Amino acid sequence: MDKLSFEFANREGLFISHSDSSNSRVIMREGASLDALLEIQRRFPHGLELLSVSEPEFQQKLQNFYQAQSEDFEDSIFESEQLWREEDIELLAEGDEAPITKLFNRMLSQAIRRKASDIHVEPFRGQLSIRFRIDGVLQEIQTLSGELAPRLCSRIKVLAKLDIAEQRLPQDGRMTVNLAGKPIDLRISTIPANHGERLVMRILDKSQQQLSIAQLGMPEQLLKEFKKSIRQSNGLILVTGPTGAGKTSTLYAALQDIHSSEKNILTVEDPIEYELAGIGQVPVNPAIDMGFAKALRAILRQDPDVLMVGEIRDSETANIAVQASLTGHLVLSTLHTNNANEAINRLLDLEQESFLLASAIKAILAQRLLRKLCSHCRVESHITPEQAHQLGHSTLAGQKIFETGQCSECDETGYSGRVSVFELIVMDKNNQSKLHKIQQNNSSDSGENNRFNTVQNSSLHSHCIDRLLAGDTSYEEILRVHNLTGSE
Numbered sequence: 037m038d039k040l041s042f043e044f045a046n047r048e049g050l051f052i053s054h055s056d057s058s059n060s061r062v063i064m065r066e067g068a069s070l071d072a073l074l075e076i077q078r079r080f081p082h083g084l085e086l087l088s089v090s091e092p093e094f095q096q097k098l099q100n101f102y103q104a105q106s107e108d109f110e111d112s113i114f115e116s117e118q119l120w121r122e123e124d125i126e127l128l129a130e131g132d133e134a135p136i137t138k139l140f141n142r143m144l145s146q147a148i149r150r151k152a153s154d155i156h157v158e159p160f161r162g163q164l165s166i167r168f169r170i171d172g173v174l175q176e177i178q179t180l181s182g183e184l185a186p187r188l189c190s191r192i193k194v195l196a197k198l199d200i201a202e203q204r205l206p207q208d209g210r211m212t213v214n215l216a217g218k219p220i221d222l223r224i225s226t227i228p229a230n231h232g233e234r235l236v237m238r239i240l241d242k243s244q245q246q247l248s249i250a251q252l253g254m255p256e257q258l259l260k261e262f263k264k265s266i267r268q269s270n271g272l273i274l275v276t277g278p279t280g281a282g283k284t285s286t287l288y289a290a291l292q293d294i295h296s297s298e299k300n301i302l303t304v305e306d307p308i309e310y311e312l313a314g315i316g317q318v319p320v321n322p323a324i325d326m327g328f329a330k331a332l333r334a335i336l337r338q339d340p341d342v343l344m345v346g347e348i349r350d351s352e353t354a355n356i357a358v359q360a361s362l363t364g365h366l367v368l369s370t371l372h373t374n375n376a377n378e379a380i381n382r383l384l385d386l387e388q389e390s391f392l393l394a395s396a397i398k399a400i401l402a403q404r405l406l407r408k409l410c411s412h413c414r415v416e417s418h419i420t421p422e423q424a425h426q427l428g429h430s431t432l433a434g435q436k437i438f439e440t441g442q443c444s445e446c447d448e449t450g451y452s453g454r455v456s457v458f459e460l461i462v463m464d465k466n467n468q469s470k471l472h473k474i475q476q477n478n479s480s481d482s483g484e485n486n487r488f489n490t491v492q493n494s495s496l497h498s499h500c501i502d503r504l505l506a507g508d509t510s511y512e513e514i515l516r517v518h519n520l521t522g523s524e
Contacts, residue, residue: 050063050064051063171407255494258458265399281405284309295314305319380474
């Protein structure tokens with residue numbers, strides 16, 4: 037099909053979605069250029085079928101159509117200077133750097149199309165490795181000549197406004213690009229290594245719609261209890277899990293759920309990942325001694341109703357967060373622990389008194405992300421006796437589950453997207469009583485006496501099994517993400 041260039045379609049407000057020997061279907065936005073329509077009539081003398089749509093609908097259809105063209109879409113966006121607004125970074129270059137610019141653009145475009153969260157640019161002896169983190173797992177994408185490494189790294193550092201002459205110290209930066217009408221925020225981190233600078237880019241798609249709290253995938257009763265907790269006027273709500281478990285997304289969803297014009301909501305983040313409408317967001321800046329504790333003390337003077345602290349890392353931040361929750365504020369934050377039970381032990385290790393925690397904490401949510409089986413190629417299987425033993429339930433042997441397949445829809449990985457698993461501790465009277473009895477000298481004891489009751493007595497382990505039996509994920513994925521000890 038004689039397809040219009042993306043630049044022309046985006047500028048003039050119309051494009052041809054289908055064309056054959058009898059007619060062409062033209063999708064146009066309201067107020068599209070009549071001169072452009074006349075030009076199309078000249079180039080396509082057979083009949084035209086016109087479809088007029090609103091501006092937002094036109095932009096969505098335009099992106100979907102050209103992205104579906106894959107390679108043609110990549111070529112068109114690299115040739116179009118009009119796609120980059122003046123306030124955005126100009127990715128197009130001329131002269132000797134043009135091949136490197138095109139390599140960077142293709143790498144970025146492919147990463148976004150494959151929904152990668154990070155791009156790793158890693159120089160080794162004689163070669164340059166490009167890897168994408170997709171659904172939480174790094175995948176080798178391409179191996180290039182090692183000679184390209186310093187040029188590609190310099191190009192990215194220039195765009196991120198980093199010092200290209202400094203190759204001995206780590207550097208951090210960021211840039212915003214506008215890819216086919218979609219604003220993409222990139223966080224850049226460099227570090228010197230033995231074969232050159234290693235570089236990682238975190239991709240944050242600003243146009244990506246944030247999940248609502250109902251879309252997080254919590255079981256019904258757990259969701260009900262969690263929503264009840266975040267709607268309280270004061271207290272401490274904690275979300276725990278390792279890096280990449282989706283903790284920030286859960287906090288953002290919680291803030292959006294309780295946001296209203298009657299509440300002053302402020303956050304302290306490192307860094308701000310997504311902008312939340314109507315919510316004040318404060319970035320930490322260690323370079324000027326603006327850490328979590330200092331920022332938290334400052335925003336407490338801003339008459340807040342709800343506070344979100346990106347992470348409790350030290351005893352000072354923990355102390356301020358606990359005191360704020362006890363003085364009429366709702367405080368939401370994260371901790372890096374393996375489960376909800378360990379979050380309390382972690383706070384005790386950060387020199388917080390158990391009787392204060394019993395009053396401050398309202399709920400602790402632990403979560404993980406599991407890769408979701410591709411619905412197009414998953415293969416039916418059954419739980420073996422050995423797997424049932426590892427899962428801690430011998431009665432599961434013979435139950436139907438699914439394993440990974442391979443198809444073009446999932447790039448032969450067997451997985452597409454991710455699903456969440458959760459466990460929730462609500463600080464009811466029973467759990468408060470247990471916490472009161474914990475003494476500081478055995479705060480790190482994780483035995484049965486220190487285990488707190490979870491909602492419906494569920495756990496990350498049991499939710500993993502539920503996901504397995506529902507066909508959402510595979511046994512191997514559970515083994516990768518969650519330690520199986522043969523019992524709960």
